[in-house]
Amino acid sequence: MQRSLSDWLAWQAGLNPHEIELGLERVRRVIDRLSLDRPAAGVFTIAGTNGKGSTVSFIEQLCLANGLETAAYTSPHLIRYNERMRLNGKEVSDEWLIEQFEVVDAARADIPLTYFEFGTLAALHGFSQARADTWILEIGLGGRLDAVNAIDPDISVVTTIALEHQDWLGNTIDAIAAEKAGILRRGRPAFYGDEPMPDGFRQAAKQIGANVACLGVDFVCQAEPGDTWTWQGSATEFAGLPLPTPADPTQRRNVSLGLAAVEALDPVLLNRSAVERALAAARPAARFQVIDRDRQWIVDVAHNPQAAEILRQKLLDLDAHGPLTVVIGLLEDKQVDGFVAQLADLADRWLVCSVDVARGHDAQELAALIRQAGGRDVMTAGTPEQGFAAARAISQPGERVLVTGSFHIAGPALCWLGLY
Structure with missing residues (x-):
């Protein structure tokens, strides 16, 4: 008898005795068996203490507004597990998920994946099969050893860094920052969305050899009188932009990171019409x-x-x-x-x-x-x-x-x- 989606999820929860077990070895072994094709335009990976989901949503909507086909992966979900995976802005169906779970289960053989690892691999396989132009992937916990980091990003984004998950990431800001910096790659663009940049993040980025641009230094957003704001990146600037939703400085920061990341992918994508449509469409639920x-x-x-x-x-x-x-x-x-x-x-x-x-x-x-x-x-x-x-x-x-x-x-x- 075929398993329902709820059956699959219940079974996955008991597959590994540990709810959280950081490390990339298990995931990489299964990825090798799945033979995934990377997206043509590139992979965005987003880490950080807060603001990840909002940043993913804006990047997704900006890519869609430019006619790119997108695949987005976020966690956790609010209501339905399906929310975690979106193709062209729409959450996937139960049938789609079950199909990916069956493929991952066959590929893993006796590898005891965690619930999060299983879902991540299902998303990656489904995205590969869908031939999306770009993937926008949210880190689940930390960065360096998170399952999502088994895929090399073309562009890395870290939103904010604060004390969290100390049992897994360390007891200081610098230790946590170094873990989150683990999503950076040598010679590839990366963006940090808070000030000041922690020393641990800066040092880790230097050791990796990543090119990190920082909000407030390398790209800037500024409120204007009334209900508009300005943004300036490396090759593009906008004045009189409509406010995001919610209309507050934190969401402007998230959008600014998204603008900088997409500009690094291709400055042509930062046309005003697409940016304004993305601002109107990116409204992640339960964010104030x-x-x-x-x-x-x-x-x-x-x-x-x-x-x-x-x-x-x-x-x-x-x-x-x-x-x-x-x-x-x-x-x-x-x-x-x-x-x-x-x-x-x-x-x-x-x-x-x-x-x-x-x-x-x-x-x-x-x-x-x-x-x-x-x-x-x-x-x-x-x-x-x-x-x-x-x-x-x-x-x-x-x-x-x-x-x-x-x-x-x-x-x-x-x-x-x-x-x-």
């Missing part, structure tokens, strides 16, 4: 997504202190008043105190949920940590859906409800609100 209903719902996948700091500024910039209810669910490996510290003085009440994944924080334990970090009026609410219902019940019409902390709570929120 504001849904005005009986309450003003704000859904954001922020899940680390750096993202919470950015989220805090967006909340302060939002023209809104009245109490703020936060519905939150975090994974166990996240820095609760640093995350909560950014929002504690803005949140009037917290509804803490357990997210239904292996590494999900228990609601009671998470609530205790939020109280210790300075959270006021902290309550537990069981499942995410119970949390959303409770938030509606204890808030008044017109008040704000923020849902944040994980893809695993943001996705259910969009479903509960009827957007999926």
Whole structure:
């Protein structure tokens, strides 16, 4: 009997005893057996602590606006596993995924792939078969030893670098930066989207021999009066560009990285018409997504202190008043105190949920940590859906409800609100 997509995913989750097992040896062995064809135009690989998905989305849309056929790979997903893989901007079907899983399973033989490795190989094989012009690949964790890095990029992008996944990447910014710099390649263009550039990243790039351009130095974006902004790259500049969605400095940074990366692929692709169409089309879900209903719902996948700091500024910039209810669910490996510290003085009440994944924080334990970090009026609410219902019940019409902390709570929120 043929396996369904859910059957395949459940089986993959148990194939390797480790949920995460960094290293390229297993993946490279299977890639050799799959005999993949590289895309004609090139491969973009995007790493970083925050902003990867938004950057992938803009590069994808800009390539599409120029008539290129695209293949994009991101993780994790919000609702459906299919979201992780897109061909020409559309998520792939269950049948497409099952076909790739069957090929990967036959090629791997007895190699015990992790869930992420299996999915990555399925994406790469399917993209190769689709003959897409360009691949836009998001790193899952770190960079150097992530399965995606088994494919040599033509252009590397690192969005931001902050403390995260210390058990895997190291306990300092420089150690983490060196891991993320592992996606760079000698003599090939690379782009970094934050200031200042960590010493560990700069040193690793020098050892690799990569040509790294930095936002604010080698390419620049600047807000203009009103609702426009400017961008200047190595050979192209624009004034009066419409704002991206969401219209904030962080998203301008992500778009700026995308513009610089595509300019390195081919400056001809940076024509104004295509750029403006890409800005209008690139709207990744659950990135400070504001849904005005009986309450003003704000859904954001922020899940680390750096993202919470950015989220805090967006909340302060939002023209809104009245109490703020936060519905939150975090994974166990996240820095609760640093995350909560950014929002504690803005949140009037917290509804803490357990997210239904292996590494999900228990609601009671998470609530205790939020109280210790300075959270006021902290309550537990069981499942995410119970949390959303409770938030509606204890808030008044017109008040704000923020849902944040994980893809695993943001996705259910969009479903509960009827957007999926």
